[in-house]
Amino acid sequence: MKRKEFLKKLSFSTATILSTESILSSCMSGMHHGDTVVPQVNSGLFINPLKIPKTVSGNTSLVAQNTTEALMSSSKVSVLGYGEGILGPTIRVKNGENVNINLVNKLSDHTNIHWHGLKIPADMDGHPDQMVMPNETFNYKFKVNQQAGTNWYHPHLHESTAEQVTLGLAGLFIVESDEEKALGLPKDSQEIPLIIQDKRIKADGSINYQPTMKEIMTGYLGENILVNGTSKPFLDVSTRFYRLRILNASSARIYNLALSNKAEFYLIGSDGGLLFQPEPVRNVLISTGERVDILVDFSLAKVGEVVFLKSEPFFTMGNAQGNQPFDIMAFHVKSQATDTFKLPNSLLNFSKLSASTNIRSFTLTMDHMAKEGMHKINNKIYKSNRIDETVVLGSVETWDFDNSIGDEAHPMHIHGANFQLVSRMGGRNAIFPHEKAWKDTVLVGPGEKVRVMIKFEIKGKFVLHCHNLEHEDDGMMLNFEVK
Ligand SMILES: [Cu+2]
Structure with missing residues (x-):
């Protein structure tokens, strides 16, 4: 059976076994757009601090x-x-x-x-x-x-x-x-942590985590986007630079972050720390587990203006999500300020990995007929007592995360080491500005093969896994041992 046919059958059968409560709550809390769970777009003002x-x-x-x-x-x-x-x-x-x-x-x-x-x-x-x-x-x-x-x-x-x-x-x-302090980046009330998560909400207002069979395949998507546990949040800002430390702590939802006034913002850091230099961008695609550290210049807005952090549509990560824009939070530009901060030309010098001693390939697949665990790495699902790869302590290796034949997005995450991107072949076919620093999680889209170089500096047993948490829980994980 082709996957699409399977999905059709499955969505029918899961619909019939949904509890009254989950049907009610999904009706109450958002829209189902065909097979896609769509965030509420125009449902209420951003009125919660x-x-x-x-x-x-x-x-x-x-x-x-x-x-x-x-x-x-x-x-x-x-x-x-x-x-x-x-x-x-x-x-x-x-x-x-x-x-x-x-x-x-x-x-x-x-x-x-x-x-x-x-x-x-x-x-x-x-x-x-x-x-x-x-x-x-x-x-x-x-x-x-x-x-x-x-x-x-x-x-x-x-x-x-x-x-x-x-x-x-x-x-x-x-x-x-x-080193970072010497850069004089915005701090205190101009340095804001933003933990973005999507949730499905039950009729009583609590969080509903009961993924359907389909969501075990594609990932749990909630209709309500929360920031730091705040629904429909706003923050008062003044006309100056702010540093936003953004974490995507969602289970499966990917965000294409942008500002509603279409202004440029500056990427200054990623998972593993600062970039070489600020990278001006108008959007950044952030998958689950990834972090982006950005500078936003609110002096480009006028006092009284509201600027939204939003997610813009994207069409490269499979069918489950990405085809709708939605707002995430509002910035109320409240007061005029004199900003002495000057954007630095350079941030942090770090050495590029250039030579590796070994190449390993990790093929990412979805086998919907599998008895235990549909999501696999190298045709295996996770077994806690099995060591899948053994790596020499101190070595630098090249690892390929190969999603060439897959049609889902897999944000691949490694424990106990950081990596640098070498290439992305197929799919989006590029390395993006936020990927030019040390990273620990990389989005491997449908049809993509992402090559990274990893420096193994800590010995012991660690895991490599997909950070779509439904995929991870389904067994898309393996052990490697550094010794
Ligand atoms: Cu995955």
């Missing part, structure tokens, strides 16, 4: 728990968080610092923390083997040894990562350095 997660040091305690949050209205609903309310605090440390974070598991389920983007020892990385059971604690202790950048943390379990992240377990982990 953007929540900003509190900032804590690297010496803290995170309590994973059931908590409440006013998500869609002023009445509080049940969510998950690393403290009071949805999400977790922003952890802010300086490169070289020792981190000591105690995770307390107050959930009824097991959990753990993966420090996405941090290059730390394998036994602290939150491998799916390393579980923290209910009512137990785990002390994450490591030294930060990497350049300044926007990283994040979230649970990393085999088969239930998506649910815990979607219900609220995620937070930012920002690394600072003297």
Whole structure:
């Protein structure tokens, strides 16, 4: 059976088994556009002040728990968080610092923390083997040894990562350095973290994470776009430069970020830290797990103007999403300001990897007839006790993520190492400005083969996986060991 026919049959059969509640809530919370879940576009004003997660040091305690949050209205609903309310605090440390974070598991389920983007020892990385059971604690202790950048943390379990992240377990982990400080980038109230997630909302206002069979294939897409756990958010700004540290913590939704006034903005960083130089762009496609650090010059707008951060349509990532524009948040340009900030010509000098000792290829496929796990890497699904690849410590290798025959998007993420892009063949056929820095997650679109060079500096057992969290939970992951 061809995949399209299969999808047609499947969408019919899943429609018949949907519960009354999910039919009701999907009718209430958004539109289904054929097979596509479309974000609500013109449904209400952006009237909720953007929540900003509190900032804590690297010496803290995170309590994973059931908590409440006013998500869609002023009445509080049940969510998950690393403290009071949805999400977790922003952890802010300086490169070289020792981190000591105690995770307390107050959930009824097991959990753990993966420090996405941090290059730390394998036994602290939150491998799916390393579980923290209910009512137990785990002390994450490591030294930060990497350049300044926007990283994040979230649970990393085999088969239930998506649910815990979607219900609220995620937070930012920002690394600072003297080199970065010397650039004088906008800070304090001009440095804004934006954690973007899409959610499906039940009739009672709480989050509905019950992916259908189709969504296990394509990824869970919610109709409501939240930023820092705020629905329809706005932020007051003045006519000056702002630094926005943006994380896509959605399960599967990709955003083509742009400003509603079509103004240029400047990419200054990506997953693994700063770029060589600011890159002026008018849009950036950010897949799940990726971060972009951007500068927006609101002096190009007039006082009284409203500028939206929005997602523009895109047509290169399969059929499930991308064909509608929608607003994400509003910036109210409220006051005039004199800005002394000058955009630097250069940001950070880092060496380009140029020689590797080995090439490995990872073929990404979707086998809808498979008995366990439809999404595969090299025709395998994840097995925790199987080491799929062994890598020599200190080596630089070339890895190909090959989605040439696939028709879905796979944001591929590696733990315990960073990489640099070498090429993208097929599909979009280009390396984009935000991909010109160290990265840990790269979007491999349908028909694309992305080649990266990876430097392996930490020994131990780590995972490579797709960061579409439904794909990951379905088994699109493998182990590699550096020794
Ligand atoms: Cu995937």
